[in-house]
Amino acid sequence: MLKTGAQYIESIKAMKPNIYKWGKLIEDVTTNPATAAHVKCVANAYDAAFDPELAPYFTTTSALSGQTAHRWNTLMATAEDVAGNAHMKRASYWINGSCTGTICAGWTVLNAHFGPSARCDAKYGTNYHQNLIDFMKECEDNAYGLAGCLTDAKGNRALNAAKQPDKNAYLHFEKVDGGIKLNGYKIQICGVAGCNYIVVMPTTGFGPDAKEFAVVAATPRDSEGITIVETRRPSDTRVEEEGWDGIKLGTTQAFIIFEDVFVPDKHVFLAGENEFAAQVLGNFTNIYRAAIGSCVGGQGDLMAGAAIAIARANGLTQKAFQDKLTNIVMVNNITIGLGIGAIMEGHDDGGAWIPDTALAHTNKVQVGTIPYEAKRLAVEIAGGIVETGCVPSYIDMTSPIYGEKLMKAMDAGSGAEDRIKLTRLMEWIHIGGGVPGCMHGGGSPDTARMLVKGATPWEKYVNYAKKAAGIPEDHLVEVKK
Numbered sequence: 001m002l003k004t005g006a007q008y009i010e011s012i013k014a015m016k017p018n019i020y021k022w023g024k025l026i027e028d029v030t031t032n033p034a035t036a037a038h039v040k041c042v043a044n045a046y047d048a049a050f051d052p053e054l055a056p057y058f059t060t061t062s063a064l065s066g067q068t069a070h071r072w073n074t075l076m077a078t079a080e081d082v083a084g085n086a087h088m089k090r091a092s093y094w095i096n097g098s099c100t101g102t103i104c105a106g107w108t109v110l111n112a113h114f115g116p117s118a119r120c121d122a123k124y125g126t127n128y129h130q131n132l133i134d135f136m137k138e139c140e141d142n143a144y145g146l147a148g149c150l151t152d153a154k155g156n157r158a159l160n161a162a163k164q165p166d167k168n169a170y171l172h173f174e175k176v177d178g179g180i181k182l183n184g185y186k187i188q189i190c191g192v193a194g195c196n197y198i199v200v201m202p203t204t205g206f207g208p209d210a211k212e213f214a215v216v217a218a219t220p221r222d223s224e225g226i227t228i229v230e231t232r233r234p235s236d237t238r239v240e241e242e243g244w245d246g247i248k249l250g251t252t253q254a255f256i257i258f259e260d261v262f263v264p265d266k267h268v269f270l271a272g273e274n275e276f277a278a279q280v281l282g283n284f285t286n287i288y289r290a291a292i293g294s295c296v297g298g299q300g301d302l303m304a305g306a307a308i309a310i311a312r313a314n315g316l317t318q319k320a321f322q323d324k325l326t327n328i329v330m331v332n333n334i335t336i337g338l339g340i341g342a343i344m345e346g347h348d349d350g351g352a353w354i355p356d357t358a359l360a361h362t363n364k365v366q367v368g369t370i371p372y373e374a375k376r377l378a379v380e381i382a383g384g385i386v387e388t389g390c391v392p393s394y395i396d397m398t399s400p401i402y403g404e405k406l407m408k409a410m411d412a413g414s415g416a417e418d419r420i421k422l423t424r425l426m427e428w429i430h431i432g433g434g435v436p437g438c439m440h441g442g443g444s445p446d447t448a449r450m451l452v453k454g455a456t457p458w459e460k461y462v463n464y465a466k467k468a469a470g471i472p473e474d475h476l477v478e479v480k481k
């Protein structure tokens with residue numbers, strides 16, 4: 001089923017209020033300034049299904065139903081499907097200027113668990129795989145937006161889940177009649193305000209002493225027992241302002257408190273079979289870290305465009321900055337291309353396509369590193385007006401006392417207003433929304449480095465070198481110390 005943006009907004013409006021910000025309950029997330037911009041961005045992604053140019057990015061043919069569906073409601077069965085995810089994320093930046101959390105992580109969880117859920121059923125006689133397929137069809141039939149929750153509060157990072165003094169540091173379940181109950185904290189979750197369902201999965205692998213933390217399940221965002229608190233970010237009061245200071249873009253992050261949240265069996269996809277926690281996590285990170293290259297690539301496209309536009313607003317031409325602009329685009333191309341390479345080198349896991357581990361995780365380290373260079377270059381092109389608050393507020397710029405003179409001071413040849421608006425956009429892109437999704441979104445670079453290390457055949461490489469140098473294979477063998 002395809003929904004328009006307006007139909008999607010109606011589905012979110014109909015949900016029970018359980019989201020707070022600034023200490024107050026948000027009665028309607030579709031209109032409250034703290035959350036409305038995100039909901040609007042998600043609505044734009046729904047509307048994209050009906051735009052002939054954008055529809056190939058935002059829709060596809062569902063492998064489960066054979067029908068046209070919003071891309072984020074489908075099984076990614078082939079490399080092409082996962083590449084479609086990457087391209088959609090890039091296009092989301094084109095239409096929204098922002099990450100669009102509700103069409104990202106939850107969808108990835110369902111795909112990541114496709115293979116592991118079937119293996120779990122084969123081993124334990126559970127019914128998780130069919131539950132998962134049924135839920136994926138339910139998502140498609142209702143065109144749900146989904147938030148994905150891996151990240152637990154985690155407490156003391158030096159202790160594992162079972163050793164935490166407060167068990168709620170990791171989401172955990174207990175079996176009850178007809179389903180499970182969830183308790184604990186999931187934090188820093190993207191796009192919750194705009195989702196219909198929350199999908200939870202483990203943030204790490206678990207041993208047999210931690211079975212109660214090995215849970216994959218889906219629950220409506222407004223389920224009894226869920227309290228959501230929107231986080232704050234550097235630009236959040238701006239989003240709530242009138243005029244050009246209030247850039248109306250952006251995803252949102254949230255902390256989620258689960259207190260005895262009942263999930264019926266049909267929406268439980270793993271509950272206690274701890275050895276599958278690491279499998280779903282591995283698949284998740286491979287998909288996510290391959291596709292995130294295109295998120296930051298889309299952000300880079302916007303940055304290059306904004307840098308050219310502000311150069312023009314400053315009275316200059318693209319030509320004056322061409323080397324820097326080409327470098328911005330090459331940064332984008334590295335993360336996009338590496339992600340697509342990871343996808344093409346992937347493998348089938350029981351019907352879902354999983355990108356290559358070493359390449360996907362190398363990409364995660366890149367997206368936590370090189371986009372900062374693109375941002376630096378864009379700020380260098382734009383000038384001091386985008387740096388650490390160098391332009392007066394909308395209220396001052398429109399003051400009846402001195403506004404006219406300030407506007408004259410901001411006019412670099414083509415009028416002040418465009419220049420100010422671009423200033424606010426560039427502030428938002430390079431610092432105002434935080435550092436969107438580059439460093440820790442999708443997991444820390446260090447965990448990615450560990451996976452690259454684990455996926456690399458080091459001894460093979462040593463043998464290639466020995467052969468090339470004419471050294472017998474039994475020489476220079478590593479002695480474990």
Ligand SMILES: Cc1cc2nc3c(=O)[nH]c(=O)nc-3n(C[C@H](O)[C@H](O)[C@H](O)COP(=O)(O)OP(=O)(O)OC[C@H]3O[C@@H](n4cnc5c(N)ncnc54)[C@H](O)[C@@H]3O)c2cc1C
Nearest residue numbers: 105148149150151157188189190437440441442443444446
């Ligand atoms: C923009 C953004 C969007 C996000 N969206 C989502 C989302 O939609 N869903 C979701 O589930 N999560 C989301 N996250 C959370 C994200 O997945 C986590 O931030 C990430 O996994 C890192 O976890 P952490 O922040 O708890 O860092 P920490 O675990 O506190 O790590 C901090 C540093 O310590 C290192 N470290 C941690 N433990 C150890 C240890 N035992 N030994 C040595 N070093 C250690 C890490 O490698 C890292 O360098 C988002 C984050 C961001 C920034």
